[in-house]
Amino acid sequence: MMSSKEALSLMELHAHLNGSVSFSTIEKLVARKPHLNIEHGMTAIRSGQRRTLDECFQVFKVIHQLVDTEEDILMVAKDVIREFAADGVKYLELRSTPRKEKTTGMTKRRYVETVIEAIRQCKNEGVDIEVRFLVAVDRRNGAEVAMETVKLAEDFMLSTGGLVVGLDLSGDPTVGHGRDFLPALQKAKNCGLKLSLHLSEVPSQADESELLLNIPPDRIGHGTFLHPEVGGSQSLVDKVRKHNTPLELCLTSNVKGQTVSSYSQHHFLYWYQMGHPSVICTDDKGVFCTDLSQEYQLAASTFNLSQEDMWTLSHKAIDCTFAPDLQQQLHQKWLELQPTLFQL
Ligand SMILES: CC(C)=CCNc1ncnc2c1ncn2[C@@H]1O[C@H](COP(=O)(O)O)[C@@H](O)[C@H]1O
Ligand SMILES: [Zn+2]
Numbered sequence: 175m176m177s178s179k180e181a182l183s184l185m186e187l188h189a190h191l192n193g194s195v196s197f198s199t200i201e202k203l204v205a206r207k208p209h210l211n212i213e214h215g216m217t218a219i220r221s222g223q224r225r226t227l228d229e230c231f232q233v234f235k236v237i238h239q240l241v242d243t244e245e246d247i248l249m250v251a252k253d254v255i256r257e258f259a260a261d262g263v264k265y266l267e268l269r270s271t272p273r274k275e276k277t278t279g280m281t282k283r284r285y286v287e288t289v290i291e292a293i294r295q296c297k298n299e300g301v302d303i304e305v306r307f308l309v310a311v312d313r314r315n316g317a318e319v320a321m322e323t324v325k326l327a328e329d330f331m332l333s334t335g336g337l338v339v340g341l342d343l344s345g346d347p348t349v350g351h352g353r354d355f356l357p358a359l360q361k362a363k364n365c366g367l368k369l370s371l372h373l374s375e376v377p378s379q380a381d382e383s384e385l386l387l388n389i390p391p392d393r394i395g396h397g398t399f400l401h402p403e404v405g406g407s408q409s410l411v412d413k414v415r416k417h418n419t420p421l422e423l424c425l426t427s428n429v430k431g432q433t434v435s436s437y438s439q440h441h442f443l444y445w446y447q448m449g450h451p452s453v454i455c456t457d458d459k460g461v462f463c464t465d466l467s468q469e470y471q472l473a474a475s476t477f478n479l480s481q482e483d484m485w486t487l488s489h490k491a492i493d494c495t496f497a498p499d500l501q502q503q504l505h506q507k508w509l510e511l512q513p514t515l516f517q518l
Contacts, residue, residue: 184491185265185495186267187494187495188453189267189455192234192237193457194257195217195253196253196257196459199254200214206246207239217237217240218461219233219463231346234461238273243280244278251289252295252296254460259296259302261466264303265500266304267496268293268305268307269344269370270310271309271344272285272323283326286338290307290330290334304497306338306497307330307338307339308368308496309327309341310323311323312345313343313347316350316354324359327367328362339497340370341362341370342371343371344372352379353382356389359389370394371389371395373386374396375397379399384410387417387419391419393419393420393494395424396423397421398428398433399433420451423440423441423453424454424456424457425442425454425472442454451490453487454470492504
């Protein structure tokens, strides 16, 4: 019989590639680069540990040092895809920021090509998961780079037969202002890329969120401080509701990054009670030492959700993907798995 773990964590829509690198992959990378003197404590935040947002972003810098060649990217992407599949994920949207590394000769174009190659190799090797890719814009790099990234994403959307489906806006939310990225985001939307934007991940960003919600995005990452009880506003909530924009919610990430004080205080409850489309995701399963089935279990134990509630939650996520061509196939898979789970 299918275990509930396998059956429930069907859909992962918010996973940053370099934040998803597991302990065993880190070990392989460290062995390739012993001179860097990196220990695992520097690349992950273990259970019970919390870090400031700033400290969390330092962790990505360490991982980026370890992952700086095409060979590394290929291994990391394949390992991450296999690990999600082993956790029961049937559909994965990976996102990553194309990086140029002068010392190794890696270009942004080769970076994306290598991730695409990893997706294709996993498919050819029969890994039971569908993977799509979102090209990420790091706010730290400013508006000009954002525009270049959109052009790159558009090229790949056209040349990969639909594997590149969208654009992500992420990076340290305290750096830069969303208004600077509006032209790039608008261009991305106009050329057919779907938009997933990290929004109100930290307090006091109501103005920025208002601007970004006017685009409007196709999905929202976190949205931790959108609602009035936490310093957002009813007008922001109304905008999200009007467009029925799904939220990608990452419980452990927010608790360990200390933007949410405890699991029970997570804004999942606010949106879930409203019946608003909300998708449970991992964000950075490597850095935060979690996986998707653990996040579902945490949501269930914290908010008293039944097996069936969780199943419905993962089923509804199918309508939030950026791959409409796969939705029918995924619904079919859901129908096949359901009787096994509930022993109907
Ligand atoms: C600090 C913290 C609580 C992290 C979780 N929340 C996040 N918020 C914004 N951007 C993120 C977050 N997690 C990962 N990223 C982005 O993803 C990158 C790592 O994956 P990649 O190199 O794009 O493949 C980071 O450098 C950052 O730009
Ligand atoms: Zn994120």
